[in-house]
Amino acid sequence: MTTDISSTIDNSTTDSALEQADPAAKDPQQYIADLGARASRAAHLLAQATTDKKNAALQTAAIALREASAALIAANEIDVKMAQGAERPDSFIDRLRLNEERIEGMAAALEQIAELPDPVGRELMDTTRPNGLSIKRVATPIGVIGMIYESRPNVGADAGALCLKSGNAVILRGGSESLNSTRIIVEAMRHGLEAAGLPADAVQLVDSPDRAAVGALLGCAEHVDLVIPRGGRSLVERVRDEARVPTLLHLDGNCHSYVHSGADLEKAVSVIRNAKLRRTGICGATESLVVDEAVAKQFIPLLADGLENCELRGDETAQACDARVNPASASDWDEEYLDAVLSIRVVAELKEACDFINQHSSGHTEAILTEEATAAEYFLNAIDSAVVMHNASTQFSDGGEFGMGAEIGIATGKMHARGPVGLEQLTSFKYQVRGNGQTRS
Template sequence: MTTDLSKIIEKPGKPVVSAEDYVQGLGLRARQAARKLASATTEQKNLALTAAAEALRETSSELITANALDVANAQKGGRPASFIDRLELNEERIESMATALEKITELADPVGRSLMETKRPNGLMISRVATPIGVIGMIYESRPNVGADAGALCIKSGNAIILRGGSESLNSSRLIVEAMQKGLAAAQLPEDCVQLIDSTDRAAVGALLRCIDYVDLVIPRGGRSLVQLVRDEARVPTLLHLDGNCHSYVHSAANLQKSVDIVRNAKLRRTGICGATESLVVDDTIAKTFIPLLADALVGCQLRGDPQARDCDPRVIAASDSDWREEYLDAVLSIKVVSGLDEACAFISEHSSGHTEAILTEDPEAAEMFLTNIDSAVVMHNASTQFSDGGEFGMGAEIGIATGKMHARGPVGLEQLTSFKYQVRGDGQTRS
């Protein structure tokens, strides 16, 4: 059951408040909460997370029921299987959400870290110290667990957060946010540190993007259309997470069986995540041997290739020009045959979204050239692109994968959710 914005903000005897005013209200409360959270102790923040994890476990049955309603509505709306997979919750995924919160408590508190210290000739002591950013706006699609991960990372890094999940996950998101707020209350921290835009009204998204008085940073996590909307319309600073058109390149010196295993995992472990390999690049010297081996291993996966790839195996169908830039989020893989490392790097650089690329080779020199020359947020050697994940990087969780080049890049965890300020300590110095 979706919620109409007017029913949330309507007050007896008063006119309906606009989406702008509704979001401004959330922003004001978030700003006030952020000030208190910024000075919270590590012990308080960790208590909030452990209590929130327990609240998630306690509400598991209710959450599964609410999520089943979200899934049913999405299926009625004709959403593809990959979308449903990202939306669906079960006991195992709920436990994973709770465990992720607990793992974040084990990580060092990023707030207050000394990033630089220097003593000037005049005796001034200057320190650069990590501080919370303030208020984060998080816009995401389908995956309700993003709300828990983002909320937990913001609590630990001292930031208040306003969540705007996809309309398809609203029933699930409400209960997840309630669990996060129970954790905050247990730690005697403001529940407004984690808030939800409890509406399907798209006007609220625009209002969040314009909430310059209270929101310090907006992070979108979803498909290209969402990210482009945020990029084009936001007046608040943004940290963009573009789509994941990830590549795996099988070099001429690759171990073929190892590469088959890696590509199968990179493509099919979970097709609906942004770290899944969508495009395979293969050297022409091994293509006739490797592509049939891969086709045998990728049962149920549609292979779309260029003429050279199709010549290697009849199971490969023709690729169109659009396939080279497509984030399928499904059991589909494009295949491009190249004449060596230079052509592979040129092809990937032209078509990649800047997320994650991998080279599969036993030649260390070729691997280093690839790692140096490919300018994506994450580059890998002999590993599945599905390792491009904050949890796998030891961050506990992530709020997204930043594909830009400013402030943060790659998985955005605790340290990336802080800024800094300079603290100057003197003893009466005056400037001449």
């Protein structure tokens, strides 16, 4: 299968976003209402689409992304330069930047999602009542999803693909800093939909840097069924406080790794180095380290050797173990650094470690490093977070790594969905009741 995406992407997509007319400038409410109405119509059609058509759309969109690679890199370079000019931190730039490898990763994720089972129509329950009524609970699309995210343009591809496969229309509002990149990604997704005979409006972009457009999307209860924010605390708190539609929140990622007294210390250093430094700007990065007092004097110097490019901030006990550990303040225990900084707290034993983590965690992902199975099981059951791990890097907390193909975010709440949000989590359900003339007395 071949496409000619280059003919559908106008050269103006690589112009600065600030030089283009803002379609929401005059009336953000009306602009969003129009997007929502179009999304609602598309969602109705997409909910009835066959699995083959949805898969064909994803496969064509993957090809389109690859063919648009040069244009996408050029557009992304404009976004990166603007972010650098605004003196954004390196971790922010890393999340924003695209290259051929990351574009290939986006395209491959679309193909992986196409290969996953269709979540729509799954039979979740089947029972026959004594009166003969047959009752089935069947998975259905949610409808129209508003996806609000910040600097990572690949989120647009992942969210668009997951919503498409799960039968939902999506309105994407990426950060203004990634607008040029996101335009091309959305164009590739829409190209795939059109090629498969599905409504292109199933994937739409809020093509405006105006924050008023975000407010309008949060209030568009007539057309939007669910809003999912993915970004920093200020964004998520705004969504939580202003939304008039249901939300699926991901607050932040203050993730912990705990070195138990029964840990293999060399293994622990390797895992924590990856958990902290592989990519410091992602929500699954370990931000806080908890260490048992029994191994602290031996382990913390080993860790400092292994994390030579990372600032360590610890309590008094951690500082006494190695001069490279700087003093931590009370705020460090709750901080999502998204940078090469790690806080260290020394505790007496397992229960104290779990109590500390439950107090300070954002509910995202926590890991224990230990060779003692009993301690690992206690930790996995005692920690109240969406994802808990044993002897593994917290950076595995990712929908792709969990076999979901991709994720639309990590839900840190406890209702509807928790942890990586993939295809199944983007469905609701309805009851189908079949009778033969039964009446209720």
